[in-house]
Amino acid sequence: MTTGAVALQHPSPTFHNVQGVICREVQNVLPIVGTLAVLEATADAQEQLVDEALALDGEQSTDGEKRIKEGDPYGAVLWPAAWATANFLLTKPNFINNLSSMSVLELGTGTGLVSLAVAMAGARRVLATDYEPLALSLVDYAAKNLENSIQIPIEKQLLDLCDLGTPLPKGFDLVVAADIMYEPKTGMAMAHRVVEALQNNSQVVVGDSPGRAGRPVFLRTLQDLGVRGEFEDAIGMTCSGPRHDLICGKDSKSVSDVPQELPVAILHLEPKSLQKIR
Template identity: 30%
Template sequence: MSVPAGFFARHTRLVRPPLVPEVALHLADDVAVLWQAMEDQGRVDGVPGPGEASPFWAAAWVGGQGLARYVLDTPGLVAGRTVLDLGAGSGLVAIAAALAGAERVLASDVDPYALAVMPLNAAANGVAVVEPVGDVLDDDLPEVDVVLAGDVFYDLRMADRVRPWLFTAWARGAAVLVGDPGRSQLPDGLREVAGYDVPDSGVDVARRTTVWRLP
């Protein structure tokens, strides 16, 4: 689908997430209002609305913020490498990887609005190596050196899809890191590499989030 020109300018504003002020993103002040705007846009221009899906891309989730912070503080993890940001949403983690020196960044998401906003966010941060791609979980594993996955264990169905995919990526030699505040669907076998207290982001009240590495 093609998101109408000007949609993001009308319904979002550039915001710097509190834990990652180096990055500017088109985010919504009220996700519920944005959801309604997406529904209205669909009726006017024949663009598919979000249905029951929330526009996750329009907020800076705490797991993604923690993972982006870790990437910026540990640039050797991604510098000169090919990186995949799984469940990229706004592209926060992908942009952080680009700013940290990644040679190529694939930013995967199933939401067409997320895929449309990522280039705008990349341009706002002066990075040109972020490549939006769709769902990769049912395809052959891309040839990447690093997989970054922020807030992908938000429900059981998604966790069941992501968990074996991440272990496969790790078994094939990729470094795999997960950003998450400690949801119950997190797999066993992860080890903590960093933790952050995230100020109120408009999604969650200030809380602790963790960066995990597999294994």
């Protein structure tokens, strides 16, 4: 099991307006950096974002300016593997001892916990990517307006990890993703992105919460592409904030009234793992 500081996740009474989306602060305690605050949409704001997503799918109409581009509201809330992935990076000696010289690319950043954590811990460069502009706005706001001791500016870029025709930015020592395999298509795409990152001579760390539909497809596709990797068990924490039923089902293990330990899986691959197979 990957161990570290206890993940204290709790909401703050402080609210923020980011592009018309009302968000609450969620405090996370991590090794090295201490308390780190991210923003997630309130229950009412999630309702609005879901309405926008349904409108984009043609299921209903909604008036007003849309805050999401691709109809994906999932990145507006925090997910368990984000903390576990950040904790993994901040407790493993090979990352901690070299982080100041490392450049980090995050795919599907969502609320930005991982990008914020490595930036606070002193990474040389951090690029947060997502295909929803709102997610990048949440990260930018948290870096600039919350009481996070960010050591470097976090770069942002729109990037759809499922658009395999668009290459990953090159020149990064580490490519990381957390809780992005909620659909089979994202699992398949992530497998291709892992191989692409390894070919770019990047290490890869992928965090995944239990029950994600994309993980089996991810592992099968990864093996078909010539890479064998095994997830290791890690300690995550459930999230305790409100979740719209269409964002997180009622039977989801990701959410509880009070944060509880949750088994989360972490995959770590190095470029040599690709070279050994081929």
